[in-house]
Amino acid sequence: MRFRTALAAAAIALSAACSGSSGSSGPSGGPPPAPLTVVEVVPADGATGVSPSAPVRVTFSEAVDPATVQGAIAVAGATGTVTVSGAVATFTPAVLLGDTTYAARVTAGVRSLAGGALAADHAWSFTTGANRAPVAVAGADQDVATGAAVALDGSGSVDPDGAGLEYAWTQVAGPDVTDGAGALHGPAPAFTAPAEVATLVFDLTVRDGQSESAPDRTVVTVLRNPAAALFVAPGGDDTAAGTRAAPLATLG
Incomplete structure (x- = not known):
């Protein structure tokens, strides 16, 4: 009788131990994560x-x-x-x-x-740290034909802090090509050159969300035929090619 009672008590203890260990396991039966x-x-x-x-x-x-x-x-x-x-x-x-x-x-x-x-x-x-102002780069001056498609290029503009930029090209001279807005927007806005010979001048400023750059200027010269144009400038050279980069001193 004593033996059967002890055996039953051992079985109950073993069952309780197994029940307790299963309650603390993780989802796959192992320890919790x-x-x-x-x-x-x-x-x-x-x-x-x-x-x-x-x-x-x-x-x-x-x-x-x-x-x-x-x-x-x-x-x-x-x-x-x-x-x-x-x-x-x-x-x-x-x-x-x-x-x-x-x-x-x-x-x-x-x-x-x-x-x-x-x-x-x-x-x-x-x-x-202190915000650093961005730098506007309006790109090289251009010589284009009358009625030609023109694209400005401000892709060289940078923000020292790496922020995104907003671009504003204010037209300060020449026949209006902004549809009355006074400015073009975006890093490379496009427009159609006037039908007559003209000089278009734009000042580019960029903003980084907190400060604005100093303006940088680009000039678009509208010509009847840019390939046939000759450029003359003080200090030019009559043996030069007569281009904007290498102007003549005089015209014969």
Whole structure:
């Protein structure tokens, strides 16, 4: 009798032990996934002098599920795109202003590929450095025929901080080719040259969302036949080709 009672008690204890171990296993029967943590943020918390074009990177303790990261990384007051590569998520802002403190946050709910979750929000802040003004480059002067299609070229314009640019070409001389607007817009606006000989002058300025460049000028000379034109200038040379770059001194 004592033997049967002891055997029954041992069976109950074994059943309880098996039941307890199954409750702590992971989805596949193994241990539960480790919680996800934030290992590093760039710019670091409290960083100053950060370039306004710098991306914001978050490194996690292991590779993350990209679907859970979208919308989970934010910089207050800024829009941007998020990309994921392994354990690193990168927020690339459309534009950040200079001399500005930004609050960044990764919200809880980001998960690793193994299923471990970030348990709580991770917040930090950084301050950008002084915004540097962009530089406008209006491109080379042009000689075109009457009625020809003309395209301006501001592709050489740059922003030292890497921000996107807005382009404004203000026409300051010549018959209007802006349909009364007074300016053309975009990095390479196009128009039709007047039907008569004329000189068109444009001043290009570019903006980076915070400051504006100094103007840069380009001149479009409208000629009946540019290929047959001869150019004369003080200091020219009568043995030169007579082009704009190599003008003559006199005309015979």
